Amino acid sequence: MLSLRSIEKSYPLAGGQLPVLKGIDLIIEQGEMVAIMGSSGSGKSTLLNVLGLLDNFDAGSYHLDEVDMSELSERQSARYRSRFLGFVFQSFNLIAFKSALENVALPLFYQKIPRRERQKRALAMLERMGIADRAHHLPSELSGGQKQRVAMARALITTPRVILADEPTGALDSVTSNEVMDVLREVNSTGITVIIVTHEADIAARCDRTIRLKDGRIIEDGNSKVVIEPTAHGYTPDAS
């Protein structure tokens, strides 16, 4: 269970601070599939990065399974990222000089799993993603969809509790986007929490719950069907 209470964060800016998260209260239960929506600059990525322990926050508290994340040392948060969290990025962030297989196996390196075992599991994961035949290709030799599959395989290989995806379909066409969503739905069906930042209503529609951010605050939170509706037909900010 992820629990945020009154999270605040601002970025230092020339001549002051730019508040980006202005008191976020949020609870996400294990096994939920959540979309985070909102206009550009509303703080979606910032929120996701806080959830993923990739960024810090200024005030409030963040508990992951009852453990206070603001108390963690650098080393401990590395451990949480390694054991609990998996990331999927819009720009894939594959390591360019490593093959698909090696990219997927890398998180296991940081869990001190032997090389043979790593490779075996990475191959199995690529198979599950349907791109085992590309195992020895470099990222530059893969299509966008294939890259995102490799990235998802890499996020899943440690069997994390939570997958955090920042616009995972942002760089993909709609068919490929749908395939990525198929994978994420399937992942979610195994009990893994999936949190997706997206601009696209039809991506959010495939999640169970949608949170809408505006200007660093949650302005809407509920069943995707209900929340997304206003956007599709001209959403007005004052409604809540």
Add this chain to the structure above:
Amino acid sequence: MIFSRELWIEIGHTVIANPMRTALTGLSVGLGIFILVVMQGLGFGLQNGVQQDFGDEASNSLWIRTNRTTLPFRGRQANRSIELRNADKEILTEKLFETPLHSARRMLWGSTIQAENEEGRFAVVGVNEDYDQLESIPLVSGRWLHQEDVAQSAKVCVIGQTIVDDLFKKKNPIGEYIRLRNVTFRVIGTFSRSGSRWTNSMALIPITTLQRVFEGADQVGRVIVSTGERSVEEASAMASMADGALRARHAVHPDDQRAVRVEDNNEQFAMYQRIFMGIRLFIWVIGGFTLFAGAIGVANIMSIVVKERTVEIGVRKALGATSGSIVTLIVVEAIALTSISGILGMIAGVLTLEFVAPFAEHDYFSNPAVNLNVTLTALGVLVLSGALSGLAPALRAVRIRPIEALRYE
């Protein structure tokens, strides 16, 4: 962690998968060490050559020689021949000053020397029993001239390696009889000075024998005396004493530079020492600059590399890498890369010297050896600078939050 096989596989992979980066780092370190080794070797060879050229003579000796006068003096005309004779030598070595070693040296050029079947033209040189020490000539077989040989004007000789090779081929010459200028002598010893064909073409015989058998006169040629334990100043005083005494005896003008000459090897040696110092300093300065340039090159590449890898560092952190593991990865990679390319550069340098040395034998150049200590120190400096210059940007890169690294452009 440093010794884990996994880490090395990861590093090996990074190094191989980034050939450009590897080549640049490798080149800047390898080339630096290569230049350093070759420079060192050449400088050392130069020093060796000069030293060898000088090493013919012991450093603590005076060489006394005479020639025709160039200036008239006390009613005598210029161009008068001055000869050093037994009496001169006696006055110098027994009355004028104490000297532990002394020798005459009179050369008879183009002397025919015959062995059983072979003959050739060499130099027959009359010397005293101390000569080998004054000239520091290495004996190869047999023995040197003894005092009795000189006292009894014995017809014995010690011959150089060139004569041995030319006249005896592979046969052992010790105890054999040879004819010097048609007089039979017994060979009692052989000597060889490496690289000096000139010295090795001499047959050394007692000065007394030379005077009696070949000249029927008492010229001694040059006189060489050791200055013993004297300091450079004392030796210099001894030299001017000899100079003054000989000028007085032979009525030579004080400004006549040619008629009487006393060369003080102490002073020459001091001069050579200064030259060697200069050469060494030169090598150090060049080496230092090479090293400095190499270190800067490595530091530069490392900081670029780490910058390039910032996003990768962010990705690794997102995947669960600790800062420590990332720093270790980068620093160990830097160390491995610099050491390996440094060692390769060193090997290339040594091989180059080995290859070049035989072609570069020259009067002032020989045996260009590599100073291993200096080379290893240089290697250490480069490896250290590689490690440090990897460490600094790596620490900076891991200190920032993962998201900053991921967003780095």
